[in-house]
Amino acid sequence: MADVRLDPMTSAEYAEYHRNAVLAYAEAHVSAKSWPADGAGQRAVDEYAALLPEGVATPGHHLYVARDGDQRVGMVWFAERPHGAGRVAYLYDIQVDADLRGRGYGDALMRALEHEVRSAGLKAVRLQVFGNNSVARSLYRKLGYVETNVVMAKDLGPRT
Template identity: 35%
Template sequence: MVILEPMTEVDFQNYLEPAIAEYAQENITNGAWTEETALERARKQYTELLPQGRATPSHFLFTIVEASQQQKVGILWFALEEKQGQSTAFVYDVSIEERYQRHGYGSQAFREMEKKIQELGISKISLHVFGQNHAAQQMYKKLGYVATSMVMSKVLDHE
């Protein structure tokens, strides 16, 4: 079983730079950004989303902790947003440390997050997942999430 603990400032600082680098790389891999600009663009987006760091209003950053061993296994970040007059939650990031992956911690963290979001009076959760992240897509499907839109691309050979 996991619990979601509010992220400490130390945990936030340990999370931030690797998360920015990973986000930049994901955007390079999916062809959205160039290698030359990706890191700068990722850093800018994080700064815009979290201008007050972990104290940014309506943003909830958690450390995922395996309860019995009190071991930190990952992070989860969501925010409350208004979309078309409806309050929703948007999951910005969930990450399980590699050595703890495939043990159900991600699914457990999502169930705990869903309880917290319901307690806030919110009834809809949205998220973005990169097309090449098949493991995450499978987990989200198992948890009942469905695709609401999809962008597809094809790279053409120039011959």
């Protein structure tokens, strides 16, 4: 199994992450049919700006670069959120670098994330995953995550 550590993301690393993440976020929403293509890019820019107005210095948000030794293997972003009578980690983004996928890094990143969440005194990890992301859904299930709610949609197309 891969072994990774999570290092706090620098401002320079965040700038690179942000450039790529906003585009990927918009594309994921369009692919999942949760947003129309028209305006998706700007909507993604606006959502990131609202969530991370101070970038890596945004209070309550934790952004990390994952490394295996000296090699960058991915990234993790979670935020502390109220839930019930306590606080939980909400996983906003987790990525294994494209050329390293399929080598156990997804599992290792999730385990490292869980360690950070426990260290922050939080009791649970919550996340949302697109229904068409079968690889991620399979990983989360394997690690003991369960579906707590499911949103379903049907595109009816134009009336004929």
